[in-house]
Amino acid sequence: xxxxxxxxxxxxxSLFTLFMLILLQAVLGFDNLLYISIESKRAxxxxxxxxxxxxxxxxxxxxxxxxxxxxxxLKLVAEPLFxxxxxxxxxxxxxxxAIIELIGGIFILYTALREIMHMLAVEHLExxxxxxxxxxxxxxxxxxxxxxxxxxxxxxxALALTEVFVxxxxxxxxxxxxxxxxxxxxxxxxxxxxxxxxxxxxxxxIVGVMLISEGGHLAHLKLFGYEVEAMAKTTFYFVxxxxxxxxxxxxxxxxxxxxxxxxxxxxxxxxxPVA
Numbered sequence: 527x528x529x530x531x532x533x534x535x536x537x538x539x540s541l542f543t544l545f546m547l548i549l550l551q552a553v554l555g556f557d558n559l560l561y562i563s564i565e566s567k568r569a570x571x572x573x574x575x576x577x578x579x580x581x582x583x584x585x586x587x588x589x590x591x592x593x594x595x596x597x598x599x600l601k602l603v604a605e606p607l608f609x610x611x612x613x614x615x616x617x618x619x620x621x622x623x624a625i626i627e628l629i630g631g632i633f634i635l636y637t638a639l640r641e642i643m644h645m646l647a648v649e650h651l652e653x654x655x656x657x658x659x660x661x662x663x664x665x666x667x668x669x670x671x672x673x674x675x676x677x678x679x680x681x682x683x684a685l686a687l688t689e690v691f692v693x694x695x696x697x698x699x700x701x702x703x704x705x706x707x708x709x710x711x712x713x714x715x716x717x718x719x720x721x722x723x724x725x726x727x728x729x730x731x732i733v734g735v736m737l738i739s740e741g742g743h744l745a746h747l748k749l750f751g752y753e754v755e756a757m758a759k760t761t762f763y764f765v766x767x768x769x770x771x772x773x774x775x776x777x778x779x780x781x782x783x784x785x786x787x788x789x790x791x792x793x794x795x796x797x798x799p800v801a
Contacts, residue, residue, distance in 0.1 A: 547688070557676065558673060559705055559712055564716070575713075589674065607620050618742075624744035625741070725770065728769060
């Protein structure tokens with residue numbers, strides 16, 4: 527496989543493939559962008575914007591390296607590293623790809639649950655449980671690592687469309703630029719609309735479940751004789767759509783109840799007898 531060839535790059539077919547790859551990166555990058563927006567909040571307030579920018583830029587650079595490596599050792603990624611065959615109880619064949627998906631999924635689950643529990647804590651409501659900001663380097667490193675984990679699926683999906691390194695590299699760079707631009711907007715939206723932050727955390731939770739299911743499927747994981755199946759992307763987006771609809775309806779209903787309560791209070795005040 528010739529990685530750096532420009533043969534066939536400047537064609538209508540290649541341009542269409544590039545467009546599809548950018549679209550693919552955008553769709554698969556949604557959960558990544560959400561994670562970046564939430565994780566960047568752990569940095570000092572004055573550094574959060576730069577954390578998002580540098581985290582994404584470094585991740586894009588490393589994603590290009592990862593793309594190069596994956597294309598060189600594609601077969602090794604899917605090769606079983608070790609396995610366990612405890613028939614009827616636990617069976618699996620661990621591959622590098624499966625391990626990365628499982629670790630990433632577990633970490634995202636932990637992140638989502640940690641933030642949800644923090645939001646529900648009484649100390650958080652009283653303003654005494656404010657988390658101590660993490661260092662900029664720590665947050666950027668976490669964002670870069672998780673970005674690379676998210677990248678595996680997008681790179682392998684991209685390889686199904688083309689094997690031309692240049693086209694995939696251009697798509698990664700363009701999607702990275704889009705993420706840099708969108709990251710601040712997503713973070714600002716979550717900051718101004720705190721109720722949607724809960725929705726974002728639960729979406730992140732589902733992303734973790736999806737990654738774990740994909741990792742289990744890649745490892746041919748069987749628990750008590752039942753094989754773990756990967757969550758279909760259509761199922762994932764359907765669940766997300768349902769969550770969004772529920773959140774919007776609940777938000778509007780809550781506003782209606784508040785307005786009704788204010789109206790009742792105003793009416794009771796107007797009709798109260800004057801002493």
